[in-house]
Amino acid sequence: MYVYDQYDQHIIEDRVRQFRDQTRRYLAGELSDSEFLPLRLQNGLYIQRYAPMLRIAVPYGLMSSTQVRKLAEITRKYDKGYAHISTRTNVQLNWPELEDVPDILAELATVQMHAIQTSGNCIRNTTTDQFAGVARDELIDPRPWCEIIRQWSTFHPEFAFLPRKFKIAVNGAVNDRAAIEVHDIGLEAVKNAAGELGFRVSVGGGLGRTPIVGSFINEFLPWRHLLTYLDAILRVYNRYGRRDNKFKARIKILVKALTPEVFAERVNAEWTHLKDGPGTLTEAEVERVSKFFVEPAYKALEDQDEPLARLDAEHPGFARWRQRNVMAHKKPGYCAVTLSLKPTGTAPGDISDKQLDALADLADRYSFGEVRNSHEQNIILADVEQSRLFELWSELREQGFATPNIGLLTDIVCCPGGDYCSLANAKSIPIAEAIQRRFDDLDYLFDVGELDLNISGCMNACGHHHIGHIGILGVDKKGAEFYQVSLGGDSHRGASLGQILGPSFAQEEMADVIEKIIKVYVENRNEDERFIDTFRRIGIDSFKERVYAANH
Structure with missing residues (x-):
C-alpha cells in the first residue's frame, strides 16, 4: 500500500496544527458557527443529531494492521468503543467530543491517516473493487490508478470548492464490483485492438434526491491522458455547474441538462488546452506509484x-x-x-x-x-x-465475524439513519434488524440466494437504496416515520435504478412487506434465477399485487 514520504507527513501534521488552533478559537468564541463550518468540514467533522461525527479517510478501502490498531485505540479513548464502515470505504466515529478531534487527528497522523476531503464540496475518496489485485477476472490492478487520482485530487487548488461533492470509482475487472455507473465519474479499464490500456469513462451518475445512471462519454481514453481528461471534466463542471441550488448542483444534473453528447463536446473542447501538457502521465510516474502495490510474498501452493x-x-x-x-x-x-x-x-x-x-x-x-x-x-x-x-x-x-451471509438478504447496506444523522427522516438500523430477525433461518436464506437489500434514512441515499435489488427509503409522513420500497435496482454492469413499489409503510409493517416480496420471487423464479433476474422477467406488478392485497 502507499507509504507517505516526508512531504506527505509534513502536510498532514501541518493540517493538524492548523485545525487545533481553529478549534481552540471556536471553543473560545473567537470564531462563529458559520466561520467554523468550512474549517471543520475540511477536516471531516460533521455535527450530527447528538454529537459530532468524524469521517476518517481510507483511500480505496485499504488499511494496514498498524492503522487498524490505532483505530481501535482511538475508539476506546475518544469514542464509545466502536467505529462504522461507510459505503465509501471510510471509517466514521459517531461520538467524539469536539475538543478531542484535534488530538484524534494527531494520533491518526502517526499512522499515515487523516480526515481530509472526507466532506465538503471537493473530490472525495476514490473507491474501487474490494478484491483489487487478487480477483481472477481482473484486467489490471486498479489500486495504482486510484492512488494516482488521489494524489492528483488531494489539495487540488482548482477543485477545492466545487458546486457540490464529487465521487470517482475505478473498475479493473470484468465484473463491476465498484458501481462505477452511479458515480460522478466512473472509470473502467479496457484494452483496444492493439492491446493498449485505456479507460472507458462514465460521467453524471449518482444517487440522492435525483438518482441517475451515468453516461459513457469516452469509450477509450489512453492511460497517459487520464489526469488531463479528468481535469477537463472537472473544469467544465466547475464552470457550468449550478451553485444557486444545492439540490441541482451535482454534475449529474448538468450532464442531463446539457445532454451527454453536448457535455462530452465541452469536455473535449476544454481538453484541447490540456492534452499532452504537463499533466500527461508517463510510464515512470505510473511505475513509481505501482511499486507500492507489488504482490506480497506468496508461497508456491496448490489449490486445496x-x-x-x-x-x-x-x-x-x-x-x-x-x-x-x-x-x-x-x-x-x-x-x-x-x-x-x-x-x-x-x-x-x-x-x-x-x-x-x-x-x-x-x-x-x-x-x-x-x-x-x-x-x-x-x-x-x-x-x-x-x-x-x-x-x-x-x-x-x-x-463475531463469521456470519455466512455475504451477498444474501441479511447482508444489508444501511446508513446510520435517524439514530444518529440530523438529516434523516427515519431510522434505518431498527428496520435492518427487524428484517434480519425475520430471515434468521440460514437454510431459507441460502435458498433465497443472492439479493442486495439497501436502506437509507433520507433522500441523500447514503444507504444506496436506489441500487438495491430491494431498496428501502425512510420518509416523513406528517411527523411520523414511514418507509418507501423500491425494486429492481442494481449497481453492477448495466446498472439500474429501482422502481417505487407504491405507497409507503409503517415501521412495524416492514418485515412483513419484505417477506411478501420474497415469497413472490420464490414462487415465480426459474431454477437458479436470482431475485433481480426474476424481477426483470415478471415486472413489478406481481409484487405490488401481493404486497398491497391485504391493505384493500
Missing part, C-alpha cells in the same frame, strides 16, 4: 479443493461460510475472505474496538498485515492460504 471438500462434509457451518464468504484468488492455494459486519443485532457496518484489535491480529497472521473495507460495509482479508481457512473460520466465529 479435496481437503476443503472433506472439511465441508464434516462441518456444515464451515461449508456454508466458505460458500458465501470466501472468494477464489488469482494465486493457487490462496483465497480472499470477507468478514461479515452484519450479524443480527448489530448495526450494519459497525465494528467494536475489541474487534478492531482482533482484526489487526488476524491480518498479521493470515493476510500479510493488510485489510480492505468494502462499499457493502464489510471487511476483507485478501490473501489467505486455503490450508488455513478452517483455522481462520474458528477464530472469526469467536470474534
Whole structure:
C-alpha cells in the first residue's frame, strides 16, 4: 500500500496544527458557527443529531494492521468503543467530543491517516473493487490508478470548492464490483485492438434526491491522458455547474441538462488546452506509484479443493461460510475472505474496538498485515492460504465475524439513519434488524440466494437504496416515520435504478412487506434465477399485487 514520504507527513501534521488552533478559537468564541463550518468540514467533522461525527479517510478501502490498531485505540479513548464502515470505504466515529478531534487527528497522523476531503464540496475518496489485485477476472490492478487520482485530487487548488461533492470509482475487472455507473465519474479499464490500456469513462451518475445512471462519454481514453481528461471534466463542471441550488448542483444534473453528447463536446473542447501538457502521465510516474502495490510474498501452493471438500462434509457451518464468504484468488492455494459486519443485532457496518484489535491480529497472521473495507460495509482479508481457512473460520466465529451471509438478504447496506444523522427522516438500523430477525433461518436464506437489500434514512441515499435489488427509503409522513420500497435496482454492469413499489409503510409493517416480496420471487423464479433476474422477467406488478392485497 502507499507509504507517505516526508512531504506527505509534513502536510498532514501541518493540517493538524492548523485545525487545533481553529478549534481552540471556536471553543473560545473567537470564531462563529458559520466561520467554523468550512474549517471543520475540511477536516471531516460533521455535527450530527447528538454529537459530532468524524469521517476518517481510507483511500480505496485499504488499511494496514498498524492503522487498524490505532483505530481501535482511538475508539476506546475518544469514542464509545466502536467505529462504522461507510459505503465509501471510510471509517466514521459517531461520538467524539469536539475538543478531542484535534488530538484524534494527531494520533491518526502517526499512522499515515487523516480526515481530509472526507466532506465538503471537493473530490472525495476514490473507491474501487474490494478484491483489487487478487480477483481472477481482473484486467489490471486498479489500486495504482486510484492512488494516482488521489494524489492528483488531494489539495487540488482548482477543485477545492466545487458546486457540490464529487465521487470517482475505478473498475479493473470484468465484473463491476465498484458501481462505477452511479458515480460522478466512473472509470473502467479496457484494452483496444492493439492491446493498449485505456479507460472507458462514465460521467453524471449518482444517487440522492435525483438518482441517475451515468453516461459513457469516452469509450477509450489512453492511460497517459487520464489526469488531463479528468481535469477537463472537472473544469467544465466547475464552470457550468449550478451553485444557486444545492439540490441541482451535482454534475449529474448538468450532464442531463446539457445532454451527454453536448457535455462530452465541452469536455473535449476544454481538453484541447490540456492534452499532452504537463499533466500527461508517463510510464515512470505510473511505475513509481505501482511499486507500492507489488504482490506480497506468496508461497508456491496448490489449490486445496479435496481437503476443503472433506472439511465441508464434516462441518456444515464451515461449508456454508466458505460458500458465501470466501472468494477464489488469482494465486493457487490462496483465497480472499470477507468478514461479515452484519450479524443480527448489530448495526450494519459497525465494528467494536475489541474487534478492531482482533482484526489487526488476524491480518498479521493470515493476510500479510493488510485489510480492505468494502462499499457493502464489510471487511476483507485478501490473501489467505486455503490450508488455513478452517483455522481462520474458528477464530472469526469467536470474534463475531463469521456470519455466512455475504451477498444474501441479511447482508444489508444501511446508513446510520435517524439514530444518529440530523438529516434523516427515519431510522434505518431498527428496520435492518427487524428484517434480519425475520430471515434468521440460514437454510431459507441460502435458498433465497443472492439479493442486495439497501436502506437509507433520507433522500441523500447514503444507504444506496436506489441500487438495491430491494431498496428501502425512510420518509416523513406528517411527523411520523414511514418507509418507501423500491425494486429492481442494481449497481453492477448495466446498472439500474429501482422502481417505487407504491405507497409507503409503517415501521412495524416492514418485515412483513419484505417477506411478501420474497415469497413472490420464490414462487415465480426459474431454477437458479436470482431475485433481480426474476424481477426483470415478471415486472413489478406481481409484487405490488401481493404486497398491497391485504391493505384493500
